[in-house]
Amino acid sequence: MSSEPLLSRAFADDRLELAAAGSWTAVHANELEALVDGIARDAARSRSAAIDMRRVHEFDTFGAWLLERLVRESKALGQDMQIVGLPARFQGLLDEVHRTGGEGPPPPAAPNPLLRALEALGRGVAETGRELVPFINMLGALCIALIRVIVHPRAFRLTSAVHHVDRVGWQAVPIILLITFLIGCIIAQQGFFHFRKFGADVYVVDMVGILVLRELGVLIVAIMVAGRSGSSYTAELGSMKMREEIDALRTMGFDPVEVLVLPRVVALVIALPLLTFLGSMAALYGGGLVAWLYGGMSPEIFIDRLKEAISVTHFRVGMIKAPFMALVIGIIACSEGFRVLGSAESLGVQTTTSVVKSIFLVIVLDGVFAIFFASIDM
Amino acid sequence: MVIRVRDLVVGFGDHIVLDHLSVDVRRGEILGFVGGSGGGKSVLLRTIIGLLPKRHGSIEVLGTNMDRASDEERRAIERRWGILFQQGALFSSLTALQNVQFPMREYLKLSERLLKEVAIAKLRMVGLTPNDGDKYPSELSGGMTKRVALARALALDPEIVFLDEPTSGLDPIAAGDFDALIRTLQQTLGLTVFMVTHDLESLQTVCDRIAALADGKVVAAGSLATMLASEHEWVKAYFRGKRASRLASRLAHSD
Numbered sequence: 001m002s003s004e005p006l007l008s009r010a011f012a013d014d015r016l017e018l019a020a021a022g023s024w025t026a027v028h029a030n031e032l033e034a035l036v037d038g039i040a041r042d043a044a045r046s047r048s049a050a051i052d053m054r055r056v057h058e059f060d061t062f063g064a065w066l067l068e069r070l071v072r073e074s075k076a077l078g079q080d081m082q083i084v085g086l087p088a089r090f091q092g093l094l095d096e097v098h099r100t101g102g103e104g105p106p107p108p109a110a111p112n113p114l115l116r117a118l119e120a121l122g123r124g125v126a127e128t129g130r131e132l133v134p135f136i137n138m139l140g141a142l143c144i145a146l147i148r149v150i151v152h153p154r155a156f157r158l159t160s161a162v163h164h165v166d167r168v169g170w171q172a173v174p175i176i177l178l179i180t181f182l183i184g185c186i187i188a189q190q191g192f193f194h195f196r197k198f199g200a201d202v203y204v205v206d207m208v209g210i211l212v213l214r215e216l217g218v219l220i221v222a223i224m225v226a227g228r229s230g231s232s233y234t235a236e237l238g239s240m241k242m243r244e245e246i247d248a249l250r251t252m253g254f255d256p257v258e259v260l261v262l263p264r265v266v267a268l269v270i271a272l273p274l275l276t277f278l279g280s281m282a283a284l285y286g287g288g289l290v291a292w293l294y295g296g297m298s299p300e301i302f303i304d305r306l307k308e309a310i311s312v313t314h315f316r317v318g319m320i321k322a323p324f325m326a327l328v329i330g331i332i333a334c335s336e337g338f339r340v341l342g343s344a345e346s347l348g349v350q351t352t353t354s355v356v357k358s359i360f361l362v363i364v365l366d367g368v369f370a371i372f373f374a375s376i377d378m
Numbered sequence: 379m380v381i382r383v384r385d386l387v388v389g390f391g392d393h394i395v396l397d398h399l400s401v402d403v404r405r406g407e408i409l410g411f412v413g414g415s416g417g418g419k420s421v422l423l424r425t426i427i428g429l430l431p432k433r434h435g436s437i438e439v440l441g442t443n444m445d446r447a448s449d450e451e452r453r454a455i456e457r458r459w460g461i462l463f464q465q466g467a468l469f470s471s472l473t474a475l476q477n478v479q480f481p482m483r484e485y486l487k488l489s490e491r492l493l494k495e496v497a498i499a500k501l502r503m504v505g506l507t508p509n510d511g512d513k514y515p516s517e518l519s520g521g522m523t524k525r526v527a528l529a530r531a532l533a534l535d536p537e538i539v540f541l542d543e544p545t546s547g548l549d550p551i552a553a554g555d556f557d558a559l560i561r562t563l564q565q566t567l568g569l570t571v572f573m574v575t576h577d578l579e580s581l582q583t584v585c586d587r588i589a590a591l592a593d594g595k596v597v598a599a600g601s602l603a604t605m606l607a608s609e610h611e612w613v614k615a616y617f618r619g620k621r622a623s624r625l626a627s628r629l630a631h632s633d
Contacts, residue, residue, distance in 0.1 A: 026535050029496075030487045060535035061503075061567070065496050092566045100502030101495060342516020343470035 004028065005056075005063070007035040016046035021055035024063025036066045040073045049074055054085035064090070064097040131357075138257070138335035142265060145258040160263035161270075168229040169271030173278060175228070176221055180279035183220055184212060184286030192295040201295060205302055206309040208287035213314040217280035219366055222325040225272055226358040230333035233264055234354035237337025238347045246338070256338075265330035272326035273319055280318060313378055321369050325362050332358040379438075380405050380538055380570045381426065386435035388418070388425050395421045397594030398435070403538075408564055408571040410581045412616065413591030419574040420464070422591070423540055426572075427461060428452070440537065457485055459538040460531030464546065466523040468515040474526045475501065475511030481533040500529040505559060521552040525559075532563065539564075541573040545580055553577060557584045578617075590616065 005028045006021040018039060024032060051070070056063070067083070074081040086094065111119075149156045191204035237260060240246050246256050284306070291297040297305075336354035340347050381403035388396040395418040403409050413419040424430045426437055428444060437444045439455055447455065468477050478497040482488060488496075498508045504525040515523060524544060531539055544560065545553035557577075561584045564571055575581065581588055582602060589599040592612035598605055605617045 026482075026486055029492060030489070033489060033492050061499060061532075062492075062496055062535065065499055066492075069495070089568070096503060096566045097499055101499040343514060345471035 003057075005032045005035065007032075007039060009039060011046065014047045016049035018049065018051040019055070020051060020053050020067075023058035024056050024066070025058050025060045026062045029062040029066070032063065032066050036070050040070060046079065048079050048081075050082040050084055052084045053087070053090075056087070056090070059087075059090040059093065061093065061097060064093045065101050067094065068097050068101050134335040134339060135331060138261070138331045138338075141255075141257040142261060142331065145255060145262045148255075148258065149262065155258065157259060157263045160259075161266050164264050164267030165271050167232075168225065168267055169274055172225065172228060172271070172275060176224055176275050176279050177282045179224060180212075180217060180220055181282040181286040183216060184208065184283030185290045187211060187216070187283075188287035188290035189294055192291070201297065202305055204291065204295065205287075205297075205305040208291075209284065209306050209310040210314055212280050212283040212287065213310055213318045215318070215366065215370075217283055218276045218318045218321050218325065219362070220283075221276045221279040222272065222322070222329065222362045223359050225268070225275065225326070226329045226333075226362060227355055229268065230329045230358050231351050231355050233330070233333035234337040234340075234351045235347065237261075237334055238340030238350055241338060241340050242342060242347065257334075261330075261334040264334060265327065268326040268330040269323045272329075273322040276318060276322040280315075317369075317373055317378055321366065324369075325365060328361050328365055329358045332361065379403070380440060381572065382436075382438040383422075383426065384436045384438075386422070386425065386437065387433040388421055388430060389433060394594060396425070399591070399595050401589055401596050401599070403570060403572055404587075405570055406568065407586040408560070408573060408584055410585030410588045411572065411574045411591065412576070412581065412588060414612065414616075415576075417591055418594060419591055420542055423542055423572070423574050427459070427540060457534055458536050459540065460534065460536040461540045462524070462527050462531045462542060462544055464542040466515070466527040468518075468523060468526055468530070470515050472514075473511060474506070474513050474515070474518065474522075474529075475508075477515070477526055478511075478529045478533050481530065485534060497529075497533075500532055501526070503532070503563065504529045505555070520547050521549075521556070524548065524556060528559070528563075532567065535567065536569070538570045538572065541571060541575075543574055543576060545575065545577045550579070553579065554583075560584055 003022045005024050006019075008019050010017045010019075016039075022028070051067070053067070071081045071083065083094075188204060188208050191207050192201060195201055195204050195207075237246070240260070246260075249256050249259060288299060288302045288306075291302045292299055333354050336350045336357070340350045379402050381401075383399065383401045386396050386399045387394065399422065401411075401422075411419050411422070421430060425432050426439070440458060442451055442455055444452065444455070468474070469480065472480065475494075475497050478500050479493050482493055482496065498511065501508060501511050506522065506525055506529070510518070510522060510526075513522075515526070518526060524547075528541075528544070531541075541560070545556050548556060557580050560571065560573075563569065564584075573580070573585065585602075587600060588602060588605050589596050590605060590608070590610070590613045591597070592610065597610045598608040598613050602617075605613060608614065608617070
């Protein structure tokens with residue numbers, strides 16, 4: 001049925017006579033374009049031209065456009081190309097393409113690549129400064145919503161908050177326990193491996209205890225939560241924004257921050273300290289297990305040594321940091337969610353930004369706390 | 379016969395949506411498919427194009443049995459149909475023009491120039507300007523989204539076009555324009571159109587034949603007059619209900 005398109009030419013005096021045949025369809029558009037372009041180059045030599053379409057048995061938009069292009073190009077050269085014998089059933093399509101076909105607007109001139117790189121750099125720097133704005137906006141909006149909720153406690157979405165505690169807290173317990181347990185094991189193993197050279201085995205307990213309770217427990221858990229729950233917050237709010245659900249809430253007189261953000265952030269602030277506690281315990285357990293099986297230190301000695309090495313202060317330092325980290329993760333996740341635009345791509349971009357930014361800020365915050373606790377001797 | 383569906387059964391869990399349904403679509407016609415909301419019209423469309431699995435029955439498209447077709451044959455058939463999804467289903471990360479070019483780029487080896495020229499011609503055919511081509515789907519209105527989606531469905535000059543509620547969400551004027559557009563394109567491009575719709579206006583103005591779906595079966599098929607004469611409960615309610623009575627009286631006047 002479908003056959004190669006053909007276009008043969010003959011010169012009669014200074015008249016170019018073309019004969020077309022075969023399938024002028026999308027499948028053959030590539031060969032056809034080459035044929036048509038070849039003709040267009042030769043056509044300059046003749047004064048008038050005609051194309052015989054009698055033997056074309058398949059014809060679609062692609063073929064019609066190429067024929068139209070041939071006619072237009074010959075017109076531009078000052079000759080009048082006549083179309084002869086086009087089957088009547090194809091005439092409508094050719095007319096349609098004559099009406100609709102065309103080059104369209106020229107593409108915008110490509111700017112100098114060096115200038116473009118400089119421009120991108122400049123924009124990037126200016127953009128970085130503005131990155132903080134949505135965070136502060138969201139913090140402010142959250143404070144206002146919080147005050148409103150304190151004044152009218154019934155406005156708080158308790159059900160929603162409980163639901164989110166279940167999702168970001170309870171359901172995260174197994175994976176958090178597993179990961180912190182493994183981290184505890186690894187630290188203890190590394191400690192024994194290296195400290196043994198100095199005969200300082202007992203200090204492994206100090207290291208594991210202090211490191212886990214002060215820094216690692218809360219940090220690992222916060223990073224896990226940022227990746228697990230922060231990203232889902234961003235994606236949820238982002239797709240709600242895309243589907244105009246947030247606009248709908250606003251027009252009904254609800255504050256999206258109060259309805260959507262506050263329960264989510266409150267849930268994180270409740271869940272993260274609990275997860276940190278569980279995580280720290282799992283890490284200590286892992287450390288103890290490795291001390292027993294790999295370091296040859298009996299559990300009794302490990303616990304006795306742990307009692308001496310750590311104090312409530314260390315535990316407190318870790319736990320104090322947890323709600324602040326939750327706040328940072330929650331605010332970043334929600335404000336990035338609200339920045340999603342219409343496309344699926346922007347949802348992806350904002351989710352990535354949300355996770356990268358919250359992990360970065362969690363680590364920065366940890367550093368700030370380290371300085372703070374050092375200066376108040378905790 | 380372009381599409382031949384026989385004894386089709388489709389269900390989800392215990393719920394049978396299509397119960398031994400048979401329907402034919404003839405070459406060069408516009409078939410309007412009506413049915414209650416949730417009655418399985420879209421399910422039928424999605425089953426024919428292979429997005430949903432069927433439990434029983436056969437589907438033949440362009441003379442090829444879709445069950446027995448090899449992957450290659452399937453792909454060849456898929457190139458010969460175009461689908462307009464209800465929400466447009468435009469790729470949100472591509473501009474309107476790139477959306478139209480997408481199937482051409484994947485299936486045909488074309489020069490950039492031809493790609494652009496034909497895509498622009500398609501955009502103009504559906505009543506858009508080349509400037510609209512640079513817009514992203516999120517910047518398009520509902521009517522424009524449908525038009526771009528139609529242009530994309532027509533990108534490869536298909537023989538069959540499936541339209542899933544093409545006029546839903548459009549105002550009556552835009553819907554009327556869209557119907558006229560479908561009619562014109564069907565005639566110029568020689569298309570066979572399978573159209574799922576709720577719109578009585580569309581049924582009257584553009585459809586050559588109508589098939590009515592109720593209780594998982596085609597309960598009536600034929601011209602609008604056949605529909606009006608049908609004694610089936612649902613068809614009666616649909617075509618002779620309050621909303622339809624105006625249409626019926628107008629039809630009587632025009633006769």
